[in-house]
Structure formats: C-alpha cells, structure tokens
Amino acid sequence: MSGVHVSTVSRTFSAPHLVNTETRNRVLAAAEDLGYRPNRAARALTTGRTHNLGLIVADIANPFFSHLIKGAQAHARTRDYHVFVADTDEDPQVEEELIQTLAKQVDGVLLCSPRLSNRVIEKLREDVPFVVVNRRMKGMSNVLMDVGSGAREAIAHLVSLGHSRIALLAGPAGSWTSKEITDAARSVPGIDLTVFGPNSPTEHGGLALAEAVASADVTGVLAYNDLMAIGLVEGLTSLGVDVPTQVSVVGIDDIVAGRVSRPKLTTVAMPAEAAGRTAVDLLLQLVGAGETATPALATLATNLIIRDSTGPVRHELRTDP
Amino acid sequence: MSGVHVSTVSRTFSAPHLVNTETRNRVLAAAEDLGYRPNRAARALTTGRTHNLGLIVADIANPFFSHLIKGAQAHARTRDYHVFVADTDEDPQVEEELIQTLAKQVDGVLLCSPRLSNRVIEKLREDVPFVVVNRRMKGMSNVLMDVGSGAREAIAHLVSLGHSRIALLAGPAGSWTSKEITDAARSVPGIDLTVFGPNSPTEHGGLALAEAVASADVTGVLAYNDLMAIGLVEGLTSLGVDVPTQVSVVGIDDIVAGRVSRPKLTTVAMPAEAAGRTAVDLLLQLVGAGETATPALATLATNLIIRDSTGPVRHELRTDP
DNA sequence: AGCGACACTGCAACCGGTTGCACGAAACAT
DNA sequence: ATGTTTCGTGCAACCGGTTGCAGTGTCGCT
Structure with a gap:
C-alpha cells in the first residue's frame, strides 16, 4: 500500500541502510499497519x-x-x-x-x-x-x-569412607558418557568394581536394579545419573536396606529431585x-x-556435592555370615 | 540424473499415484543415491x-x-x-x-x-x-x-482430616489455572482461607513462603504446584515445623520429585x-x-493422590499461647 | 553548463519445490 | 482406420522473499 516495490520492502528489513529514511518509515508504518512480518522460511530459501x-x-x-x-x-x-x-x-x-x-x-x-x-x-x-x-x-x-574425573572423585569419596566393594550402574547402550564413567571407575586401583548394565537411565531403571545391588556384595554405588540413583534408593529402602548406613549411593547430574529426596543425594554436579x-x-x-x-x-568441569546418601562403611555388619 | 523433470520428482514424493511405477522407482533410486530429501520449508511456501x-x-x-x-x-x-x-x-x-x-x-x-x-x-x-x-x-x-474439582477434592481431604484454617499458595500472575484453583478454594464453605500470592511457581517460590506460612495461623496448605509444595516443605522443615504433624501440605501435578521427597507429597495428579x-x-x-x-x-479429569504430607490436625497443639 | 559520484529504487532471476494445464502416446471404442 | 479416453510427463507460473545490476534523480564541483 505504500506504493513501493517488494525489493524495497525486503531491503527495509534486511539491509535498512540501503533505503531512504523516509521510505523506510513509510514501509515500516505500513508493515505495522498490516501486521506484516518477513517470512523466515521464504527468506531461508535464498539466504x-x-x-x-x-x-x-x-x-x-x-x-x-x-x-x-x-x-x-x-x-x-x-x-x-x-x-x-x-x-x-x-x-x-x-x-x-x-x-x-x-x-x-x-x-x-x-x-x-x-x-x-x-x-x-x-x-x-x-x-x-x-x-x-x-x-x-x-x-x-x-x-x-569432565565426567571421568567426576566419577573418579566420587569413587575417591567412597573409598575415603572405607568402601572398597563398589557397584557401577551403567547408562544406556550407545552413551559415550556411560562408557567414560565406566572407564574412569575401572581405572581406579584398589577397589573391587561390579558393573551393572546397560540400563535405562531413569528412575525406573534404578528401581529395577535394587534387588541385584542388594544381593551383590557391595557397600557403595555410583549411578549413571541421579534419576537412577533415586530409583535405586527407593528400591533399596523398600527392601529394608538402609541408605547410607548399609549402602552408600552417589548419583550424577545434581537435579532438584536429588536435593529433596531423603536421604539427600550425594552427586556429581554437571x-x-x-x-x-x-x-x-x-x-x-x-x-x-x-x-x-x-x-x-x-x-x-564437574564437581562432587556431598550430601546424606553416602556415609562410612560399617565393617562389623559386613563380616561373613 | 535420472533424466526427468523436477515436477516429476515432486510428484514422486507428494502424489506418487500420478507417476509411472517404473519412473517412480528410478527417481527414488536416484534420490536414495544422492541423499535427496524434499525441502520441507520450500514445500511449505506453495502448499x-x-x-x-x-x-x-x-x-x-x-x-x-x-x-x-x-x-x-x-x-x-x-x-x-x-x-x-x-x-x-x-x-x-x-x-x-x-x-x-x-x-x-x-x-x-x-x-x-x-x-x-x-x-x-x-x-x-x-x-x-x-x-x-x-x-x-x-x-x-x-x-x-479439571483443576477446580481437583482443588475442591484436595481441600475436602484436608477438611476430613480436621483442618479448617487453610492457606492457598497461588501461582504466577496471569495464570488461569491459578485463578481457577483460587476460585474453587474460595467456594468451599466452612473453612478459613488465606491466599498467598501471586508467586513464582517454582521450588524457590515455595521456599520463600515458608516463614509466612509458619507464622500464619494455618494447619493445612494447598500449593499451586508440586514444585512449590516441595519448596515449602523444605522451608518449613528447616524452620522446625514438621510436615505433616504440624502442617499438612498438598501439591498439584504429581511430579517425580514429589514421590521421592520426604514426606512423600500428597498431590492432585494432572x-x-x-x-x-x-x-x-x-x-x-x-x-x-x-x-x-x-x-x-x-x-x-484430575485425581487426588494421598501420600504422607497430609495428616490429621492436632488440636491440642493449636490452643492459644 | 557539463560531468561524475552517490543515493535510491525498480527489474528480473533465483531459492526449491507445487500444481493447473497442455501435449504426445498408447489403449480402447466404434 | 479414425475418434476418444486415459496415462504420464513437461512447461511455466507461483509461493515470499533476496540480490546483482541497471536506471533515475540529485548534488557538488570545475
């Protein structure tokens, strides 16, 4: 309606300096009036x-x-x-x-x-x-x-609490992060590591592992992520295994749910x-x-956040039957 | 490369029945070969x-x-x-x-x-x-x-536990749901309702209200959503107010965090x-x-899920100072 | 007055498809 | 053998912008 060619309109929006101030204002006013906005998809065709x-x-x-x-x-x-x-x-x-x-x-x-x-x-x-x-x-x-050093830090934390038999809950197949964590954990000397997985990286995936973890001879667990850790804690608790007095659990990610679940989850913040x-x-x-x-x-960088789901190992409870 | 006109290619994809089976196969083969896929944005221009x-x-x-x-x-x-x-x-x-x-x-x-x-x-x-x-x-x-009836159900639940002085933590300004909940709560007869808000519909928003709720003379709380409810519980707990023995809390949404937080959150599932x-x-x-x-x-429809964050009112503790 | 420089703006081709229309060939009917 | 469908394909305009190029008008300078 402002009586200018489409190319001028185009330039008004994509190269304003090429068009006369007055013309530009007229175009802008008309555009405002008609609710016109350049069509991004069409623009993409040529640009x-x-x-x-x-x-x-x-x-x-x-x-x-x-x-x-x-x-x-x-x-x-x-x-x-x-x-x-x-x-x-x-x-x-x-x-x-x-x-x-x-x-x-x-x-x-x-x-x-x-x-x-x-x-x-x-x-x-x-x-x-x-x-x-x-x-x-x-x-x-x-x-x-830097999830590798995060995992090593988490395991060092468990070791410092006296844990040496440690389980690792791996993530989904195809996950680079999961592999990285696993490799890092395997590289820690002096611990007895059991790897479970691959698993679904969800609360449910953790829950499903509770029985296996409970019957494995481990006192510390590092999970692929917080969701799994939370599921695991839920499962262990309902099996009568207390966290952290009987098993210590560390997650990865630092999600809100980990901060509000009980015990509050020790985790590697990403x-x-x-x-x-x-x-x-x-x-x-x-x-x-x-x-x-x-x-x-x-x-x-990642960093370890210590909360309440990890504690010292209780040797007296872990003697042979 | 298959020596056909672009329009034939186009038809191969958008109107296969119009093109000869043999030609179509040739086009498809060539497309596969070249990794060709129709450009959705360009198509959108005309269609x-x-x-x-x-x-x-x-x-x-x-x-x-x-x-x-x-x-x-x-x-x-x-x-x-x-x-x-x-x-x-x-x-x-x-x-x-x-x-x-x-x-x-x-x-x-x-x-x-x-x-x-x-x-x-x-x-x-x-x-x-x-x-x-x-x-x-x-x-x-x-x-x-149907969040209105969800809210009424939640309040009925609180009332059935003996609560009558109830706080409502509203959601953000401009939220229809928040208004709906507030209206529903106000329509319940026989209770003494205090509305707080508008608030940020997050854990932090709930946390920020803990002091106000603790010093208000209420025994039951309905929050705009679970995130706020969880934040509130966290805040109340750190103020030494126990949930649910001193204050009962109901959330809305039924998110995972509510199921794993302690006490487990009573909530209206959406x-x-x-x-x-x-x-x-x-x-x-x-x-x-x-x-x-x-x-x-x-x-x-929504429905109330009763867990551990709500309990009977303790009259003896609530006598005048 | 004459000339070049400069600032705008229009023209037209193009981006990658879609689609109505026309045309040729084959198939069918008479 | 000729007329009529039917089928398959090409042609060209169009979708809504962008952009190189060319044309016009204005201005400053000699």
Whole structure:
C-alpha cells in the first residue's frame, strides 16, 4: 500500500541502510499497519540462513536436559536465533529421522547425548552442521563434561569412607558418557568394581536394579545419573536396606529431585546450563564459518556435592555370615 | 540424473499415484543415491503446510510440561508432524515474540499455560491457529484440566482430616489455572482461607513462603504446584515445623520429585501426557478444517493422590499461647 | 553548463519445490 | 482406420522473499 516495490520492502528489513529514511518509515508504518512480518522460511530459501537451531535430546523429561535446553535457548535468543527442541524418546531410529527433518529447517543442530553410532552421525553431518554434546568425536565440535574425573572423585569419596566393594550402574547402550564413567571407575586401583548394565537411565531403571545391588556384595554405588540413583534408593529402602548406613549411593547430574529426596543425594554436579550456552556458541561459530570451520572442543568441569546418601562403611555388619 | 523433470520428482514424493511405477522407482533410486530429501520449508511456501507444530511452555524444566511435551511429540509423530518446543522463561514478552516467529514456520501452535492476556492472544490468533492448554478462552479450542474439582477434592481431604484454617499458595500472575484453583478454594464453605500470592511457581517460590506460612495461623496448605509444595516443605522443615504433624501440605501435578521427597507429597495428579495428545488432536483438527473450524473443548479429569504430607490436625497443639 | 559520484529504487532471476494445464502416446471404442 | 479416453510427463507460473545490476534523480564541483 505504500506504493513501493517488494525489493524495497525486503531491503527495509534486511539491509535498512540501503533505503531512504523516509521510505523506510513509510514501509515500516505500513508493515505495522498490516501486521506484516518477513517470512523466515521464504527468506531461508535464498539466504540459506533460517536463524533457527535444532536441539535434540534423548529425554526432555530428564531435568539435566531441561537445564541444558534453557541455557541454550536463552543464549541463542541473545543472538537472534531460535532453538527448536525435539525429543527422541531414547530411540536411535527416531533420532536419525529427526535430524534429517530438521536438517533443512535449521542452520545447525545441537545433538545432546546421542544414541546413534559415530558412523551414522558422520554421515548425517553432510546434511547440517553439528555440535555434539556429551560425546567425543574427532573432527567435530564437542561440548563435554569432565565426567571421568567426576566419577573418579566420587569413587575417591567412597573409598575415603572405607568402601572398597563398589557397584557401577551403567547408562544406556550407545552413551559415550556411560562408557567414560565406566572407564574412569575401572581405572581406579584398589577397589573391587561390579558393573551393572546397560540400563535405562531413569528412575525406573534404578528401581529395577535394587534387588541385584542388594544381593551383590557391595557397600557403595555410583549411578549413571541421579534419576537412577533415586530409583535405586527407593528400591533399596523398600527392601529394608538402609541408605547410607548399609549402602552408600552417589548419583550424577545434581537435579532438584536429588536435593529433596531423603536421604539427600550425594552427586556429581554437571554444569548443564553452561553446556547449553557453550554449545550454542560453538554451533554459531561453525555456522558462521561455513565449510572452513575448525571444530572446537570445550570441556566443562564437574564437581562432587556431598550430601546424606553416602556415609562410612560399617565393617562389623559386613563380616561373613 | 535420472533424466526427468523436477515436477516429476515432486510428484514422486507428494502424489506418487500420478507417476509411472517404473519412473517412480528410478527417481527414488536416484534420490536414495544422492541423499535427496524434499525441502520441507520450500514445500511449505506453495502448499501452506509445514507439517510442523509449535509448542510453547512457560518453563521446560517443569516436569509437568515435560510430560505434556512428550505426549504431544509422540502423538504428532504418528501423524507425520513434528513438534518444535520453545520455552518462554515465564516472560509474556518472550512468549509473544516466540509466537510471532513461530507463526509462519508451523501450521499451528499449542500454547500451554500462557501468561499473556486474552486480548493479545486473540490478536495473535489471526497469524496462526491455536490450541490453548490450561486456559479457558471462548471461541478457541481448549484443553483444560479439571483443576477446580481437583482443588475442591484436595481441600475436602484436608477438611476430613480436621483442618479448617487453610492457606492457598497461588501461582504466577496471569495464570488461569491459578485463578481457577483460587476460585474453587474460595467456594468451599466452612473453612478459613488465606491466599498467598501471586508467586513464582517454582521450588524457590515455595521456599520463600515458608516463614509466612509458619507464622500464619494455618494447619493445612494447598500449593499451586508440586514444585512449590516441595519448596515449602523444605522451608518449613528447616524452620522446625514438621510436615505433616504440624502442617499438612498438598501439591498439584504429581511430579517425580514429589514421590521421592520426604514426606512423600500428597498431590492432585494432572494427566499431562494425555493433555499433550489431546491438544495435538484438536490442533490438527483445526489445521485441517481451515477457516471453517469449530473450536473444541476438552476437559480432563484430575485425581487426588494421598501420600504422607497430609495428616490429621492436632488440636491440642493449636490452643492459644 | 557539463560531468561524475552517490543515493535510491525498480527489474528480473533465483531459492526449491507445487500444481493447473497442455501435449504426445498408447489403449480402447466404434 | 479414425475418434476418444486415459496415462504420464513437461512447461511455466507461483509461493515470499533476496540480490546483482541497471536506471533515475540529485548534488557538488570545475
């Protein structure tokens, strides 16, 4: 209605300095009037930039991921990007489909704790730039938590309390983090380690292991995440095994539920929000640089939070029957 | 490479019956070979259908929403739709921007527990079809939880335990659910109700109210959600007020943290996953029907789950000083 | 007055598909 | 053998923007 060519309208929004102030104002006024906003999808057709990022997680209900998501979304917003989140339900098949669908609708994808094989990820990478969180992949940008040293710290804590027979509840198959934790635990000398898994990384997964843990000859447990640890504690308690006097339990993640459950959960805190922010930074860097991009690696520190689910081993109760 | 016109390729994917079986196979083979997939965004330009839905929540870290999201995503997937989730951080401003950006990239939006005013929502509605969850809006499709009767049931439970001086911890300003709960509570005869709020619907929000609740002359509390209830219990406990012997607390939502916190939280369960599924159904119905759509209303039942955070009032302790 | 520089703005091709229409060939009917 | 369908495919316009190029008008300078 302002009687100008579409290209002028276009420039008003994407290159304001190229259009006369007065014309621009007229266009803006008309746009305001008609409630017009440039169509991002159409723009993406020619520019190749959607100004959207995709974020894929295995389980949106896992509080660890929620915080990562919040960090990523808030940070992306400050860079005029939007983050679309999708949940794979721990299903590698769904994960792959999701990436392919997302590929053309976003400028880059944050892949968090993928369950896919490295090979498939390498292939998908041709379709869209990636930053992989919680998995080390050569030649790609990664955001990692130093979960190995977190696990070692947790086990050192158990050892310092006198525990030497320790169980490790592994996470899901395909999880890099789970492998990392397992390797770290195995590398600790002088302990007797039993590994259970792979398991579903949920409260239910922990609950299901209660009997096995109770009948195994262990006094300390490190779980793949807090959800499992909480489930385990619940299970042990209902079996009449007290935490921490009979078994000490350490989780990983530091989610709210761990702080309010009783006993309060000792855990390895993961900087989820920071990871989300960092991942967005690396991804935008990658997107901006195009083909020439150098993959970057960020490793974030973890730290042990000692609460009430761990305590000194009681030797007298653990003599032979 | 298969030597056919683009339009034939297009038809191979969007109208297979129009193309010769043999040609189709050749195209599909070539596509497979080149890793070609139709660009959804480009398709959307002409068809007006992106096959994407947007889902907007106030706080993705709230477990109630996580389950709603999972329900919606899983259900949408079976209809060949994808759901993009975005978090507003409880900020109406962000909520509005998000809707506008999403508007052209999705076929419809699920707006969950909006903080925006009805007026603004009515306006935004011209840009994109909506289904509003947890808010009654005339002329629009809604998915509601019968939170009013849930609240009445919760209060009846408290009354049956002998409580009559009851506190209500309201939710955030602008929340329809909060208003609904408050109205329901006020409509219960024979109790002495104190309303606190509006409050931040988080653990921290509940924690912050502990002192006020402790010094108010109440023996029963109904909180806007479990997160607040958990925070309140934490706060009361650290003030030396025991739950449930001195104060009984009821939450709303039935999140995991409530089941593992001690005492286990009595709560009004909300069918979050079902709500997500239902909302997707209504939205697709709306999208399919275009302008002629009749708005639908779905109300889902809630139910009281009695656990350990509520108990009989102890009259002897509550005599005057 | 004449000329180049500069600031705007319009033109048209393009992004990657979709779709109504037309056309040719094969199949069927008369 | 000829006329009529039917089927399969190509053509070209279009969706809503972006952008290189060219054209116009204004201004300053010699």
